Amino acid sequence: MKIKIPEIEISEKMGFDPDLDIFKRKSFGERLANLVENATDSPVIAIDSAWGEGKSTFIKMWRGYIEHQREKKLKSIYFDAFENDHQKDAFLAVTSEIYAKISGENVERKKEFLRIASKTAKSLTRGSIKLGVQLATSGIISGSMIDKAEDGISNLLSDQVDEIVGEKLKNIKSDKKAISDFKKELEKFSEDEGNGAPIIFIIDELDRCRPDFALDLLEQTKHLFSANGIIFILITNREQLEESIRFRYGPNINAKNYLHKFVNIWLSLPRTRSDDNKDDGENFINYAVNMMTEENEKIAYPTTIAALTEIIKINQPSYREIERILAYYAIINNMSDERGLDEDYQLLSAIACYIKACKHETIKDTSKIETGDIITSIGIDKITKKQKSSTLEYMISLVKFDLASEHEKSAMVQRGDFHQLYFNNNPGSTLIRILSWLQKIER
Secondary structure: OOOOOOOOOOOOOOOOOOOOOOOOOHHHHHHHHHHHHHOOOOOEEEEEOOOOOOHHHHHHHHHHHHHHHOOOOOOEEEEEOOOOOOOOOHHHHHHHHHHHHOOOOOHHHHHHHHHHHHHHHHHHHHOOHHHHHHHHOOOOOOHHHHHHOHHHHHHHOHHHHHHHHHHHHHOHHHHHHHHHHHHHHHHHHHHHHHOOOOEEEEEEOOOOOOHHHHHHHHHHHHHOOOOOOEEEEEEEOHHHHHHHHHHHHOOOOOHHHHHHOOOOEEEEOOOEOOOOOOEOHHHHHHHHHHHHOOOOOOOOOHHHHHHHHHHHHHHOOOHHHHHHHHHHHHHHHHHOOOOOOOHHHHHHHHHHHHHHHHOHHHHOOHHHOOHHHHHHHOOOOOOOOOOOOHHHHHHHHHHHHHOOOHHHHHHHHHOOOOOOOHHHHOOOOHHHHHHHHHHOOOO
8 A cells, every 4th residue: 555645647738627626626616717807907816725725736727727628718827936935036936937928939029028027127126225235245245144244234335335225216216117117018918918818827835935935925916016917816825824924024913914915815725515515534535545555455444444534524634634644544554464453453543543643742642641632632522413423432432441441441341331352462552552653653
Protein backbone atom coordinates (compact mmCIF):
# COMPACT_ATOMS: atom_id res chain seq x y z
CA MET A 1 0.00 0.00 0.00
CA LYS A 2 1.25 3.50 -0.84
CA ILE A 3 2.19 5.69 2.13
CA LYS A 4 0.94 8.86 0.48
CA ILE A 5 -1.82 9.75 -1.94
CA PRO A 6 -0.50 10.18 -5.49
CA GLU A 7 -0.54 13.77 -6.72
CA ILE A 8 -3.60 14.65 -8.77
CA GLU A 9 -2.48 15.54 -12.26
CA ILE A 10 -4.73 18.26 -13.63
CA SER A 11 -4.18 19.12 -17.27
CA GLU A 12 -5.01 22.58 -18.58
CA LYS A 13 -8.10 21.32 -20.42
CA MET A 14 -9.40 18.87 -17.83
CA GLY A 15 -11.78 21.13 -15.92
CA PHE A 16 -14.19 19.49 -13.48
CA ASP A 17 -13.60 15.90 -14.53
CA PRO A 18 -16.18 13.76 -12.65
CA ASP A 19 -13.50 11.27 -11.61
CA LEU A 20 -11.40 14.02 -9.98
CA ASP A 21 -14.08 16.44 -8.81
CA ILE A 22 -14.71 14.29 -5.77
CA PHE A 23 -16.15 17.20 -3.78
CA LYS A 24 -18.69 18.06 -6.50
CA ARG A 25 -17.54 21.66 -6.72
CA LYS A 26 -18.47 22.19 -10.35
CA SER A 27 -21.71 23.98 -9.45
CA PHE A 28 -19.75 26.40 -7.23
CA GLY A 29 -17.31 26.88 -10.10
CA GLU A 30 -20.15 27.66 -12.50
CA ARG A 31 -21.54 30.33 -10.16
CA LEU A 32 -18.07 31.83 -9.74
CA ALA A 33 -17.65 32.01 -13.53
CA ASN A 34 -21.01 33.77 -13.87
CA LEU A 35 -19.98 36.23 -11.16
CA VAL A 36 -16.75 37.29 -12.86
CA GLU A 37 -18.29 37.40 -16.32
CA ASN A 38 -21.10 39.72 -15.22
CA ALA A 39 -19.00 41.94 -12.93
CA THR A 40 -18.58 45.27 -14.72
CA ASP A 41 -16.38 46.95 -12.11
CA SER A 42 -13.41 44.53 -11.99
CA PRO A 43 -13.62 43.54 -8.31
CA VAL A 44 -10.92 41.73 -6.37
CA ILE A 45 -12.36 38.39 -5.25
CA ALA A 46 -10.82 36.19 -2.56
CA ILE A 47 -11.64 32.53 -2.05
CA ASP A 48 -11.11 31.58 1.56
CA SER A 49 -10.59 28.09 2.88
CA ALA A 50 -8.51 26.45 5.60
CA TRP A 51 -5.13 24.96 4.86
CA GLY A 52 -5.40 21.59 3.15
CA GLU A 53 -9.00 21.98 1.93
CA GLY A 54 -8.22 21.61 -1.79
CA LYS A 55 -8.12 25.29 -2.82
CA SER A 56 -5.37 24.86 -5.42
CA THR A 57 -6.98 21.75 -6.89
CA PHE A 58 -10.28 23.58 -7.22
CA ILE A 59 -8.84 26.67 -8.91
CA LYS A 60 -6.83 24.60 -11.40
CA MET A 61 -9.98 22.66 -12.32
CA TRP A 62 -11.91 25.92 -12.53
CA ARG A 63 -9.33 27.44 -14.84
CA GLY A 64 -9.63 24.48 -17.19
CA TYR A 65 -13.40 24.80 -17.07
CA ILE A 66 -13.58 28.53 -17.93
CA GLU A 67 -10.98 28.28 -20.68
CA HIS A 68 -11.98 25.02 -22.38
CA GLN A 69 -15.34 23.63 -21.22
CA ARG A 70 -17.59 26.60 -20.57
CA GLU A 71 -19.83 27.72 -23.42
CA LYS A 72 -18.58 31.30 -23.17
CA LYS A 73 -14.86 30.95 -22.66
CA LEU A 74 -12.84 33.19 -20.35
CA LYS A 75 -9.09 33.74 -20.45
CA SER A 76 -7.00 33.52 -17.31
CA ILE A 77 -3.49 33.96 -15.97
CA TYR A 78 -2.25 31.68 -13.17
CA PHE A 79 0.36 32.87 -10.69
CA ASP A 80 1.67 30.67 -7.87
CA ALA A 81 2.72 33.09 -5.12
CA PHE A 82 4.55 30.39 -3.16
CA GLU A 83 6.69 29.34 -6.12
CA ASN A 84 7.51 32.97 -6.87
CA ASP A 85 8.15 34.35 -3.40
CA HIS A 86 11.91 34.22 -3.99
CA GLN A 87 11.35 37.30 -6.15
CA LYS A 88 11.81 40.57 -4.31
CA ASP A 89 9.63 42.75 -6.53
CA ALA A 90 5.94 41.83 -6.58
CA PHE A 91 5.20 44.40 -9.30
CA LEU A 92 7.70 42.89 -11.74
CA ALA A 93 6.61 39.35 -10.86
CA VAL A 94 2.98 40.04 -11.75
CA THR A 95 3.78 42.28 -14.73
CA SER A 96 5.98 39.59 -16.30
CA GLU A 97 3.04 37.15 -16.25
CA ILE A 98 0.85 39.66 -18.11
CA TYR A 99 3.64 40.47 -20.56
CA ALA A 100 4.00 36.77 -21.38
CA LYS A 101 0.30 36.62 -22.32
CA ILE A 102 0.51 39.32 -24.98
CA SER A 103 0.26 37.67 -28.37
CA GLY A 104 3.72 36.86 -29.70
CA GLU A 105 2.77 38.14 -33.17
CA ASN A 106 1.97 41.59 -31.81
CA VAL A 107 5.57 42.78 -31.52
CA GLU A 108 4.71 46.48 -31.28
CA ARG A 109 2.21 45.90 -28.48
CA LYS A 110 4.82 43.97 -26.52
CA LYS A 111 7.34 46.78 -26.96
CA GLU A 112 4.85 49.43 -25.87
CA PHE A 113 3.77 47.42 -22.83
CA LEU A 114 7.40 46.88 -21.85
CA ARG A 115 8.18 50.61 -22.22
CA ILE A 116 5.27 51.72 -20.02
CA ALA A 117 5.85 48.97 -17.45
CA SER A 118 9.52 50.01 -17.20
CA LYS A 119 8.55 53.64 -16.56
CA THR A 120 6.15 52.50 -13.83
CA ALA A 121 8.84 50.34 -12.23
CA LYS A 122 11.23 53.31 -12.18
CA SER A 123 8.59 55.52 -10.55
CA LEU A 124 8.08 52.90 -7.85
CA THR A 125 11.84 52.72 -7.27
CA ARG A 126 11.87 56.44 -6.57
CA GLY A 127 9.36 55.77 -3.82
CA SER A 128 11.78 53.61 -1.88
CA ILE A 129 14.40 55.55 0.05
CA LYS A 130 16.09 52.35 1.23
CA LEU A 131 16.41 51.11 -2.34
CA GLY A 132 17.64 54.52 -3.43
CA VAL A 133 20.30 54.56 -0.75
CA GLN A 134 21.37 51.07 -1.69
CA LEU A 135 21.73 52.11 -5.32
CA ALA A 136 23.58 55.28 -4.29
CA THR A 137 26.15 53.18 -2.46
CA SER A 138 26.47 50.69 -5.34
CA GLY A 139 24.91 47.96 -3.22
CA ILE A 140 27.64 48.09 -0.58
CA ILE A 141 25.03 48.73 2.12
CA SER A 142 22.11 46.32 2.24
CA GLY A 143 18.55 47.13 3.26
CA SER A 144 18.85 45.03 6.41
CA MET A 145 21.99 46.89 7.47
CA ILE A 146 20.16 50.18 7.01
CA ASP A 147 17.42 48.93 9.34
CA LYS A 148 19.96 48.04 12.01
CA ALA A 149 21.87 51.30 11.86
CA GLU A 150 19.21 53.71 10.64
CA ASP A 151 20.40 56.78 12.53
CA GLY A 152 24.06 56.40 11.66
CA ILE A 153 23.46 55.75 8.01
CA SER A 154 20.97 58.58 7.65
CA ASN A 155 23.66 60.95 8.98
CA LEU A 156 26.39 59.40 6.88
CA LEU A 157 24.33 59.55 3.70
CA SER A 158 22.24 62.64 4.39
CA ASP A 159 23.25 64.21 1.10
CA GLN A 160 22.20 61.12 -0.84
CA VAL A 161 18.91 60.89 1.05
CA ASP A 162 18.19 64.58 0.42
CA GLU A 163 18.89 64.01 -3.24
CA ILE A 164 16.54 61.02 -3.41
CA VAL A 165 13.75 62.84 -1.58
CA GLY A 166 14.20 65.85 -3.82
CA GLU A 167 14.06 63.69 -6.92
CA LYS A 168 10.89 62.04 -5.67
CA LEU A 169 9.20 65.37 -5.02
CA LYS A 170 10.19 66.71 -8.45
CA ASN A 171 8.82 63.59 -10.16
CA ILE A 172 5.51 63.17 -8.32
CA LYS A 173 3.49 64.31 -11.32
CA SER A 174 5.34 62.13 -13.83
CA ASP A 175 5.20 59.16 -11.44
CA LYS A 176 1.43 59.48 -11.13
CA LYS A 177 1.15 59.68 -14.91
CA ALA A 178 3.30 56.55 -15.27
CA ILE A 179 0.92 54.57 -13.05
CA SER A 180 -2.11 55.99 -14.89
CA ASP A 181 -0.57 55.05 -18.26
CA PHE A 182 0.17 51.57 -16.96
CA LYS A 183 -3.46 51.03 -15.96
CA LYS A 184 -4.58 52.21 -19.41
CA GLU A 185 -2.15 49.74 -20.92
CA LEU A 186 -3.71 46.98 -18.82
CA GLU A 187 -7.13 47.94 -20.17
CA LYS A 188 -5.79 47.74 -23.74
CA PHE A 189 -4.33 44.33 -22.90
CA SER A 190 -7.74 43.14 -21.71
CA GLU A 191 -9.47 44.49 -24.81
CA ASP A 192 -6.97 42.85 -27.17
CA GLU A 193 -6.68 39.50 -25.42
CA GLY A 194 -10.04 39.07 -23.65
CA ASN A 195 -12.35 39.09 -26.69
CA GLY A 196 -14.93 41.24 -24.94
CA ALA A 197 -14.77 39.35 -21.64
CA PRO A 198 -12.66 40.11 -18.56
CA ILE A 199 -9.30 38.44 -18.10
CA ILE A 200 -9.01 36.58 -14.81
CA PHE A 201 -5.71 36.88 -12.95
CA ILE A 202 -5.49 34.08 -10.38
CA ILE A 203 -3.03 34.42 -7.50
CA ASP A 204 -2.80 31.04 -5.79
CA GLU A 205 -1.04 30.01 -2.55
CA LEU A 206 -1.16 33.54 -1.12
CA ASP A 207 -1.27 32.08 2.39
CA ARG A 208 1.86 29.96 1.90
CA CYS A 209 4.31 32.53 0.55
CA ARG A 210 6.47 34.93 2.56
CA PRO A 211 4.28 37.34 4.56
CA ASP A 212 5.95 40.43 3.07
CA PHE A 213 5.59 39.12 -0.48
CA ALA A 214 1.93 38.21 0.15
CA LEU A 215 1.14 41.73 1.33
CA ASP A 216 3.09 43.35 -1.51
CA LEU A 217 1.00 41.31 -3.95
CA LEU A 218 -2.22 42.20 -2.15
CA GLU A 219 -1.50 45.92 -1.95
CA GLN A 220 -0.15 46.29 -5.47
CA THR A 221 -3.07 44.34 -6.91
CA LYS A 222 -5.31 47.13 -5.67
CA HIS A 223 -3.09 50.16 -6.23
CA LEU A 224 -1.35 49.30 -9.50
CA PHE A 225 -3.28 46.57 -11.29
CA SER A 226 -6.89 47.61 -10.73
CA ALA A 227 -8.03 48.24 -14.30
CA ASN A 228 -11.22 47.68 -16.24
CA GLY A 229 -11.33 44.23 -17.79
CA ILE A 230 -9.00 42.52 -15.31
CA ILE A 231 -10.41 40.65 -12.33
CA PHE A 232 -8.12 39.28 -9.65
CA ILE A 233 -9.02 36.10 -7.77
CA LEU A 234 -6.94 35.46 -4.67
CA ILE A 235 -6.73 31.93 -3.29
CA THR A 236 -5.87 32.05 0.38
CA ASN A 237 -6.64 31.28 3.99
CA ARG A 238 -8.02 34.52 5.42
CA GLU A 239 -6.84 33.79 8.95
CA GLN A 240 -3.26 33.27 7.77
CA LEU A 241 -3.38 36.42 5.67
CA GLU A 242 -4.54 38.40 8.69
CA GLU A 243 -1.55 37.02 10.60
CA SER A 244 0.72 38.32 7.84
CA ILE A 245 -0.82 41.78 8.25
CA ARG A 246 -0.21 41.74 12.00
CA PHE A 247 3.33 40.50 11.38
CA ARG A 248 4.09 43.54 9.20
CA TYR A 249 2.06 46.28 10.90
CA GLY A 250 1.94 45.12 14.50
CA PRO A 251 -0.55 43.27 16.72
CA ASN A 252 -2.80 46.28 17.27
CA ILE A 253 -3.89 46.69 13.67
CA ASN A 254 -7.42 45.58 12.76
CA ALA A 255 -6.39 43.02 10.15
CA LYS A 256 -9.95 42.25 9.07
CA ASN A 257 -10.69 45.91 8.30
CA TYR A 258 -7.33 46.26 6.58
CA LEU A 259 -8.20 43.42 4.19
CA HIS A 260 -11.48 45.13 3.29
CA LYS A 261 -9.42 47.87 1.63
CA PHE A 262 -8.10 45.43 -0.93
CA VAL A 263 -10.67 42.66 -1.30
CA ASN A 264 -14.18 43.43 -2.51
CA ILE A 265 -15.75 39.98 -2.25
CA TRP A 266 -14.93 37.06 0.03
CA LEU A 267 -16.18 33.60 -0.92
CA SER A 268 -15.81 30.43 1.13
CA LEU A 269 -14.93 27.22 -0.64
CA PRO A 270 -17.76 24.80 0.20
CA ARG A 271 -16.90 21.72 2.24
CA THR A 272 -20.31 20.01 1.99
CA ARG A 273 -21.83 18.43 -1.06
CA SER A 274 -24.81 20.35 -2.36
CA ASP A 275 -26.88 17.24 -3.14
CA ASP A 276 -27.09 15.73 0.36
CA ASN A 277 -25.41 18.37 2.59
CA LYS A 278 -22.98 15.79 3.95
CA ASP A 279 -19.40 16.55 4.86
CA ASP A 280 -16.99 15.47 2.16
CA GLY A 281 -14.46 13.98 4.55
CA GLU A 282 -16.15 10.60 4.14
CA ASN A 283 -16.03 10.97 0.38
CA PHE A 284 -12.36 11.92 0.48
CA ILE A 285 -11.22 9.04 2.67
CA ASN A 286 -12.86 6.53 0.30
CA TYR A 287 -11.18 8.21 -2.68
CA ALA A 288 -7.82 8.40 -0.91
CA VAL A 289 -7.78 4.76 0.21
CA ASN A 290 -8.62 3.71 -3.33
CA MET A 291 -5.72 5.80 -4.70
CA MET A 292 -3.29 4.43 -2.11
CA THR A 293 -4.23 0.81 -2.71
CA GLU A 294 -2.23 -1.04 -5.33
CA GLU A 295 -3.96 -2.79 -8.21
CA ASN A 296 -5.58 -6.06 -7.07
CA GLU A 297 -4.62 -5.26 -3.47
CA LYS A 298 -7.32 -5.94 -0.93
CA ILE A 299 -7.82 -3.51 1.95
CA ALA A 300 -6.32 -5.44 4.85
CA TYR A 301 -8.06 -3.71 7.74
CA PRO A 302 -11.52 -2.50 6.72
CA THR A 303 -12.58 -2.05 10.36
CA THR A 304 -9.89 0.59 10.81
CA ILE A 305 -11.11 2.47 7.72
CA ALA A 306 -14.73 2.24 8.89
CA ALA A 307 -13.78 3.60 12.32
CA LEU A 308 -11.70 6.40 10.80
CA THR A 309 -14.65 7.35 8.61
CA GLU A 310 -16.86 7.71 11.69
CA ILE A 311 -14.24 9.83 13.48
CA ILE A 312 -13.74 12.04 10.40
CA LYS A 313 -17.47 12.61 9.99
CA ILE A 314 -17.63 13.96 13.56
CA ASN A 315 -14.47 16.09 13.62
CA GLN A 316 -14.17 17.23 9.99
CA PRO A 317 -10.36 17.44 9.85
CA SER A 318 -8.85 19.08 6.78
CA TYR A 319 -8.14 16.93 3.76
CA ARG A 320 -4.42 17.38 4.40
CA GLU A 321 -4.93 16.03 7.92
CA ILE A 322 -6.84 13.07 6.48
CA GLU A 323 -3.84 12.37 4.26
CA ARG A 324 -1.63 12.23 7.36
CA ILE A 325 -4.10 9.96 9.16
CA LEU A 326 -4.04 7.56 6.23
CA ALA A 327 -0.23 7.68 6.05
CA TYR A 328 -0.08 6.29 9.60
CA TYR A 329 -2.73 3.73 8.71
CA ALA A 330 -0.66 2.64 5.70
CA ILE A 331 2.46 2.30 7.87
CA ILE A 332 0.60 0.05 10.32
CA ASN A 333 -0.86 -1.89 7.40
CA ASN A 334 2.50 -2.41 5.70
CA MET A 335 4.33 -3.44 8.88
CA SER A 336 1.76 -6.00 10.06
CA ASP A 337 2.48 -9.68 9.56
CA GLU A 338 0.33 -12.22 7.74
CA ARG A 339 -1.67 -13.06 10.88
CA GLY A 340 -3.38 -9.69 10.61
CA LEU A 341 -5.03 -7.68 13.35
CA ASP A 342 -8.23 -8.45 15.22
CA GLU A 343 -11.09 -5.96 15.14
CA ASP A 344 -10.39 -4.43 18.55
CA TYR A 345 -6.80 -3.75 17.56
CA GLN A 346 -8.04 -2.22 14.30
CA LEU A 347 -10.39 0.11 16.19
CA LEU A 348 -7.64 1.21 18.55
CA SER A 349 -5.34 1.71 15.57
CA ALA A 350 -7.90 4.05 14.02
CA ILE A 351 -8.01 6.10 17.22
CA ALA A 352 -4.21 6.20 17.40
CA CYS A 353 -3.82 7.30 13.77
CA TYR A 354 -6.32 10.14 14.21
CA ILE A 355 -4.77 11.36 17.47
CA LYS A 356 -1.23 11.22 16.07
CA ALA A 357 -2.20 13.21 12.96
CA CYS A 358 -4.65 15.72 14.44
CA LYS A 359 -4.32 15.79 18.24
CA HIS A 360 -0.65 15.13 18.77
CA GLU A 361 -0.56 17.32 21.88
CA THR A 362 -2.57 14.57 23.60
CA ILE A 363 0.33 12.12 23.40
CA LYS A 364 3.25 14.26 24.54
CA ASP A 365 3.39 12.07 27.64
CA THR A 366 1.71 8.71 27.10
CA SER A 367 2.14 7.81 30.78
CA LYS A 368 -0.43 10.47 31.70
CA ILE A 369 -3.12 9.60 29.17
CA GLU A 370 -6.56 9.04 30.65
CA THR A 371 -9.79 7.71 29.20
CA GLY A 372 -11.38 11.15 29.12
CA ASP A 373 -8.43 12.57 27.15
CA ILE A 374 -8.90 10.00 24.41
CA ILE A 375 -12.67 10.28 24.20
CA THR A 376 -12.43 14.08 24.08
CA SER A 377 -9.64 14.00 21.49
CA ILE A 378 -11.62 11.93 19.03
CA GLY A 379 -14.78 13.95 19.62
CA ILE A 380 -17.10 11.12 20.59
CA ASP A 381 -18.00 12.84 23.84
CA LYS A 382 -19.96 15.44 21.87
CA ILE A 383 -21.81 13.28 19.37
CA THR A 384 -25.47 13.99 18.84
CA LYS A 385 -28.21 11.37 18.72
CA LYS A 386 -28.16 11.65 14.93
CA GLN A 387 -24.41 10.95 14.85
CA LYS A 388 -24.54 7.96 17.19
CA SER A 389 -23.63 4.59 15.78
CA SER A 390 -22.88 1.17 17.19
CA THR A 391 -19.24 1.57 16.13
CA LEU A 392 -18.78 4.81 18.09
CA GLU A 393 -20.53 3.50 21.18
CA TYR A 394 -18.40 0.37 21.12
CA MET A 395 -15.24 2.48 20.71
CA ILE A 396 -16.08 4.34 23.93
CA SER A 397 -16.39 1.04 25.78
CA LEU A 398 -13.21 -0.25 24.16
CA VAL A 399 -11.16 2.78 25.23
CA LYS A 400 -12.45 2.52 28.80
CA PHE A 401 -11.53 -1.16 28.89
CA ASP A 402 -8.12 -0.74 27.25
CA LEU A 403 -6.99 2.01 29.63
CA ALA A 404 -8.31 0.26 32.75
CA SER A 405 -6.03 -1.52 35.21
CA GLU A 406 -5.68 -5.29 34.97
CA HIS A 407 -7.89 -5.66 38.05
CA GLU A 408 -10.58 -3.43 36.52
CA LYS A 409 -10.40 -5.36 33.24
CA SER A 410 -10.97 -8.67 35.01
CA ALA A 411 -13.94 -7.22 36.88
CA MET A 412 -15.42 -5.85 33.61
CA VAL A 413 -15.06 -9.23 31.92
CA GLN A 414 -16.61 -11.07 34.87
CA ARG A 415 -19.56 -8.68 34.90
CA GLY A 416 -20.05 -9.26 31.21
CA ASP A 417 -19.44 -5.60 30.46
CA PHE A 418 -16.74 -6.52 28.00
CA HIS A 419 -15.26 -9.52 26.26
CA GLN A 420 -11.52 -10.23 26.24
CA LEU A 421 -9.87 -11.46 23.09
CA TYR A 422 -6.63 -9.81 22.05
CA PHE A 423 -5.98 -8.59 25.58
CA ASN A 424 -5.47 -12.07 27.06
CA ASN A 425 -1.87 -12.19 25.91
CA ASN A 426 -1.17 -8.47 25.99
CA PRO A 427 -1.36 -6.87 29.41
CA GLY A 428 -1.41 -3.09 29.67
CA SER A 429 -2.88 -0.68 27.17
CA THR A 430 -2.80 -1.61 23.50
CA LEU A 431 -3.73 1.95 22.54
CA ILE A 432 -0.79 3.43 24.46
CA ARG A 433 1.55 0.89 22.85
CA ILE A 434 0.39 1.96 19.39
CA LEU A 435 0.62 5.67 20.28
CA SER A 436 4.10 5.23 21.76
CA TRP A 437 5.20 3.50 18.60
CA LEU A 438 3.67 6.19 16.35
CA GLN A 439 5.37 8.85 18.48
CA LYS A 440 8.65 7.73 16.95
CA ILE A 441 7.39 8.34 13.42
CA GLU A 442 7.26 11.84 11.93
CA ARG A 443 5.17 12.71 8.88
